[in-house]
Amino acid sequence: xxxxxxxxxxxxxxxxxxxxxxxxxxxxxxxxxxxxxxxxxxxxxxxxxxxxxxxxxxxxxxxxxxxxxxxxxxxxxxxxxxxxxxxxxxxxxxxxxxxxxxxxxxxxxxxxxxxxxxxxxxxxxxxxxxxxxxxxxxxxxxxxxxxxxxxxxxxxxxxxxxxxxxxxxxxxxxxxxxxxxxxxxxxxxxxxxxxxxxxxxxxxxxxxxxxxxxxxxxxxxxxxxxxxxxxxxxxxxxxxxxxxxxxxxxxxxxxxxxxxxxxxxxxxxxxxxxxxxxxxxxxxxxxxxxxxxxxxxxxxxxxxxxxxxxxxxxxxxxxxxxxxxxxxxxxxxxxxxxxxxxxxxxxxxxxxxxxxxxxxxxxxxxxxxxxxxxxxxxxxxxxxxxxxxxxxxxxxxxxxxxxxxxxxxxxxxxxxxxxxxxxxxxxxxxxxxxxxxxxxxx
Amino acid sequence: xxxxxxxxxxxxxxxxxxxxxxxxxxxxxxxxxxxxxxxxxxxxxxxxxxxxxxxxxxxxxxxxxxxxxxxxxxxxxxxxxxxxxxxxxxxxxxxxxxxxxxxxxxxxxxxxxxxxxxxxxxxxxxxxxxxxxxxxxxxxxxxxxxxxxxxxxxxxxxxxxxxxxxxxxxxxxxxxxxxxxxxxxxxxxxxxxxxxxxxxxxxxxxxxxxxxxxxxxxxxxxxxxxxxxxxxxxxxxxxxxxxxxxxxxxxxxxxxxxxxxxxxxxxxxxxxxxxxxxxxxxxxxxxxxxxxxxxxxxxxxxxxxxxxxxxxxxxxxxxxxxxxxxxxxxxxxxxxxxxxxxxxxxxxxxxxxxxxxxxxxxxx
Numbered sequence: 001x002x003x004x005x006x007x008x009x010x011x012x013x014x015x016x017x018x019x020x021x022x023x024x025x026x027x028x029x030x031x032x033x034x035x036x037x038x039x040x041x042x043x044x045x046x047x048x049x050x051x052x053x054x055x056x057x058x059x060x061x062x063x064x065x066x067x068x069x070x071x072x073x074x075x076x077x078x079x080x081x082x083x084x085x086x087x088x089x090x091x092x093x094x095x096x097x098x099x100x101x102x103x104x105x106x107x108x109x110x111x112x113x114x115x116x117x118x119x120x121x122x123x124x125x126x127x128x129x130x131x132x133x134x135x136x137x138x139x140x141x142x143x144x145x146x147x148x149x150x151x152x153x154x155x156x157x158x159x160x161x162x163x164x165x166x167x168x169x170x171x172x173x174x175x176x177x178x179x180x181x182x183x184x185x186x187x188x189x190x191x192x193x194x195x196x197x198x199x200x201x202x203x204x205x206x207x208x209x210x211x212x213x214x215x216x217x218x219x220x221x222x223x224x225x226x227x228x229x230x231x232x233x234x235x236x237x238x239x240x241x242x243x244x245x246x247x248x249x250x251x252x253x254x255x256x257x258x259x260x261x262x263x264x265x266x267x268x269x270x271x272x273x274x275x276x277x278x279x280x281x282x283x284x285x286x287x288x289x290x291x292x293x294x295x296x297x298x299x300x301x302x303x304x305x306x307x308x309x310x311x312x313x314x315x316x317x318x319x320x321x322x323x324x325x326x327x328x329x330x331x332x333x334x335x336x337x338x339x340x341x342x343x344x345x346x347x348x349x350x351x352x353x354x355x356x357x358x359x360x361x362x363x364x365x366x367x368x369x370x371x372x373x374x375x376x377x378x379x380x381x382x383x384x385x386x387x388x389x390x391x392x393x394x395x396x397x398x399x400x401x402x403x404x405x406x407x408x409x410x411x412x413x414x415x416x417x418x419x420x421x422x423x424x425x426x427x428x429x430x431x432x433x434x435x436x437x438x439x440x441x442x
Numbered sequence: 443x444x445x446x447x448x449x450x451x452x453x454x455x456x457x458x459x460x461x462x463x464x465x466x467x468x469x470x471x472x473x474x475x476x477x478x479x480x481x482x483x484x485x486x487x488x489x490x491x492x493x494x495x496x497x498x499x500x501x502x503x504x505x506x507x508x509x510x511x512x513x514x515x516x517x518x519x520x521x522x523x524x525x526x527x528x529x530x531x532x533x534x535x536x537x538x539x540x541x542x543x544x545x546x547x548x549x550x551x552x553x554x555x556x557x558x559x560x561x562x563x564x565x566x567x568x569x570x571x572x573x574x575x576x577x578x579x580x581x582x583x584x585x586x587x588x589x590x591x592x593x594x595x596x597x598x599x600x601x602x603x604x605x606x607x608x609x610x611x612x613x614x615x616x617x618x619x620x621x622x623x624x625x626x627x628x629x630x631x632x633x634x635x636x637x638x639x640x641x642x643x644x645x646x647x648x649x650x651x652x653x654x655x656x657x658x659x660x661x662x663x664x665x666x667x668x669x670x671x672x673x674x675x676x677x678x679x680x681x682x683x684x685x686x687x688x689x690x691x692x693x694x695x696x697x698x699x700x701x702x703x704x705x706x707x708x709x710x711x712x713x714x715x716x717x718x719x720x721x722x723x724x725x726x727x728x729x730x731x732x733x734x735x736x737x738x739x740x741x742x743x744x745x746x747x748x749x750x751x752x753x754x755x756x757x758x759x760x761x762x763x764x765x766x767x768x769x770x771x772x773x774x775x776x777x778x779x780x781x782x783x784x785x786x787x788x789x790x791x792x793x794x795x796x797x798x799x800x801x802x803x804x805x806x
Contacts, residue, residue: 124759159726160759169730196573394544396507
C-alpha cells in the first residue's frame with residue numbers, strides 16, 4: 001500500500017467517515033427531539049441514545065470496509081465466544097447481523113435471489129441466503145464487507161451455521177474454527193459436554209493465533225470477558241426496567257439497540273453505550289414516558305424479529321395500545337451475563353456458550369416464557385413461527401397450547417420469516433393480530 | 443440374466459414383534475449414527491425409523507410446522523398413530539435442527555410411553571470429539587442400564603462390538619460386490635437396508651448367503667452414483683432399474699455413509715466412538731465439503747459412475763447447503779449431476795422420472 005493509499009484509508013475511516021456519521025447522528029437526535037418519527041402518535045420517540053447506537057454500528061461497518069488493510073478479520077456467528085477473537089485483535093463481522101441489516105433495508109430478497117440462482121434452495125435459512133447472495137454479487141447496504149481471514153462458528157444457536165460456514169470455508173478457502181456445543185435436552189449440561197467445549201476452546205488457540213499472527217494475552221482475554229459481562233448485565237438491566245407499568249422501552253427498539261451487545265461485546269464503548277441507555281431509560285421512567293401511550297396490553301415476543309416489517313408491527317400494535325415489553329430473543333443476550341467469570345475464561349466461556357436458549361429444549365423455552373410472563377405482567381404472547389429458524393420455531397405449537405391451556409395466557413402464532421418478505425402475508429397477519437388484540441380486550 | 447436372487451426379507455414390524463415375543467427389548471432408532479453394538483449388548487434390537495414413507499403425516503401437524511422435513515414429520519406421525527407401539531424405547535441421535543427439535547418435543551411435550559434417549563454426535567474432527575463421544579456413549583449406557591435393568595459385562599460389550607464390526611465388514615463386501623450380485627438395484631437396497639432392522643445373526647446369515655452366490659451376468663447398464671439421506675420412496679430405485687441404469691456407489695446417509703471402519707482401541711466406548719467417527723464424510727458430522735466432494739469423486743472413479751443423482755428430501759438443510767458446491771465440484775471433475783427433491787409422502791413423480799430419464803440418456 002502506498003503512502004497515498006494509507007492517507008486515503010486513514011482519511012476515510014478515521015476522519016471524513018466518522019465526521020459524516022457524527023453529523024448524521026446529530027440529525028437523528030434532532031429529529032427524535034422534534035417528533036416520534038412514527039406514523040402513529042401512540043408510540044414514543046426513539047431513545048436519544050438510539051442515534052448514538054446507530055452511529056456506533058455504522059462506524060463499525062465503516063471500519064469494516066477498510067479492515068482488511070490493517071487488521072485480521074473474522075466472520076463470526078452471533079453466539080460464538082468472541083472474547084477470544086477480540087483479545088487477539090481481530091476485527092469481527094457478523095454475517096447474521098449483516099443479514100438483518102439487509103432485511104431491515106429490504107434488500108434481502110434481491111440478495112437471496114442471487115443465492116437461489118446459484119443453486120441454494122429457498123428452503124434454507126434466509127440469513128444464509130442473504131449473505132451468500134451478498135458474497136456472490138458483491139452487493140451490500142454497508143458499502144463493502146471485508147474478506148475473512150478466519151471463520152469462527154459456534155453451534156449453540158443452530159446447526160444451520162455449521163452447514164452455512166462449511167459453505168463459506170469451501171468457497172472462500174479460509175480456515176474454519178468450529179466450537180461445537182452439544183444440545184442440552186435436560187435441565188443441565190452433562191459435565192462431559194462442558195469439558196468438550198472447554199477443550200475445543202483451548203484447542204482452537206493455536207489455529208486462531210496463527211491467523212492473528214500474535215499470541216493470546218490472558219490478561220487481555222480476562223479484560224474482554226469483564227467488559228462482555230458488564231455490557232450484558234447492563235443490557236439485562238435495561239430490559240428489566242420494563243417490568244414496571246408502563247414499559248419505557250419497546251421490544252421493537254430493543255431489536256435495533258441490541259446490535260452492540262451482539263457484535264461489539266467486549267469493547268469499552270459498548271459498556272459506555274448501555275450505561276448511557278440505562279440512564280436515559282431511568283429518566284423516561286421518572287418522567288412517566290412510556291413506549292406506547294395509554295398502554296393497555298403488554299405482549300411477549302418469541303423468536304427473531306421480522307426485520308422488514310419491524311416498523312409496521314410496532315405501529316399496528318401501538319395503535320391498539322399494545323406494547324411489546326419483552327422478548328425471548330433480546331433476553332438471550334443478557335440472561336447469561338452472570339455466568340461469565342473473567343478470572344476463569346475458558347471454563348466460564350464453555351458454560352456460558354452452552355446455555356443459550358437456542359441450545360436448550362423446547363420445554364426450557366416454555367419455562368422461560370412463563371417466567372417472563374410473570375416478571376413483565378404479560379397479557380398475551382406473539383410467537384413468530386419463523387420458517388428460517390427451525391431451532392427457535394420447533395416446539396412453538398406446543399408452547400402456544402400450553403400457555404393458553406395451563407397459564408391462561410392467549411398466544412398467537414404468526415407464520416413469517418425473519419428476512420424473506422415473500423413469506424409474509426400482510427393482510428392475513430394484520431387480521432390475525434387485530435383478532436388477537438380483540439381477544440385480549442374481552 | 444439372473445436377477446431374482448434375493449431371499450425373502452421379513453418386515454420391520456414382524457422382526458420387532460418376533461424379538462419381543464422372545465423376551466427382548468426393541469429400540470426404535472431415528473437417523474443417522476448410533477452404536478448398534480451397545481444396544482445389542484443389552485439384548486435390545488435396534489429398528490431404524492427413516493420416516494417411514496407414504497403415511498398420513500397429519501398426526502404430526504399439531505406439534506411440527508409444515509416446513510419441517512418429512513422424515514421428522516413422518517416419524518412423529520407414525521409414533522402418534524401407534525406405529526411404534528412395539529418399541530420399548532426411542533433413541534434420537536442428533537443430526538440436524540429438525541431431529542434436535544423432534545427429540546426435544548418428544549421429551550418435553552409429547553411424552554410417549556417409551557423412554558426417549560437422545561444422543562449427541564460431535565461435529566468437530568479433532569481428538570476431543572472422540573473423547574466426548576466415548577463419554578456420551580457411556581452416558582447412553584447408563585440410561586440403557588435403567589431401561590433394561592441389567593448391564594452387560596465389559597467382555598460381552600467388547601464381543602458385541604467385534605460382532606458388529608464383522609457384520610459391517612460383510613456389509614462392506616456386499617457393497618463391493620454389488621454389481622456381481624444377482625440383484626436389481628431395488629433389491630440390492632432392500633438387502634443392505636435389512637441391516638437397519640434385522641437381528642445380527644439373521645443379517646449375517648443373509649449376507650453370507652448372498653456373498654457365496656456365483657457372480658451374475660449383468661446386462662449393459664448406465665452406472666450412476668446416488669447421494670442423499672435415504673432412497674425413499676424406493677420407487678426411485680425401481681425407476682433406475684427400469685431406465686437401464688444401476689447404482690454402482692452411493693453416498694446415502696442410511697447406507698454408504700455408514701460403512702463404519704473398525705475401531706482401534708480395546709476400551710469398548712473409545713472403540714465405538716472411533717468407529718462412528720471414522721465413517722465416510724457426512725455433513726451432519728461436520729465433515730468439510732471438500733472431503734465429501736473428494737469422496738464422491740473417488741467413488742465415481744473406482745466404480746465407473748458416469749453421473750451423480752442427488753435425491754434430497756425437501757427442507758433437508760445438511761444436504762441442501764452442500765448441493766451447489768458439490769455439483770459445481772463434480773462438474774469441474776467431469777461428472778454431470780442432477781438434483782431431485784422429494785417429500786416422503788409424494789406419490790411417484792412422473793416429472794422426476796422424466797428428468798432422470800433425460801439425465802441417463804445424456805450420460806449413457
